[in-house]
Amino acid sequence: MEWLIGIAIVGGVWWFFNKNTGDTNLKRVRAINYMLERYAAGIHGVNPAEFDKAVQITVSLKIGIQALKNNQSFMVDERVLDTFKQLSENDTVIYSLLKDSPEKITEFKYAFRDCHERLQQLTNS
Secondary structure (H helix, E strand, C coil), X not given: XXXXXXXXXXXXXXXXXXXXXXXXXXXXXXXXXXXXXXXXXXCCCCCHHHHHHHHHHHHHHHHHHHHHHHCCHHHCCHHHHXXXXXXXHXXXXXXXXXXXXXXXXXXXXXXXXXXXXXXXXXXXX
């Protein structure tokens, strides 16, 4: 009986450990998306133009994340690809969210570049 409990505990620990592992670059994109959502919530009534731009970016990011996570090429359109491409090439949005971490900015730009390439492959296949 003790060995059965031991196996259950080891299995549970293994499941919880593997549940949160995954694609690091996709997690970075999710983190930027979360930060943009928080930013948009803060400027909701103050700056409508900036709010609309932030909402458009977060919607495109969510669609791209969902498409990569579930291998759903039908969700990806030019707007999603353009959003990922712009964020991989232009670091002003990422810089405004991660101001004091130049090495982090490079990591996050690479994450967007990687996800953009994977989205392109997904749509081409």
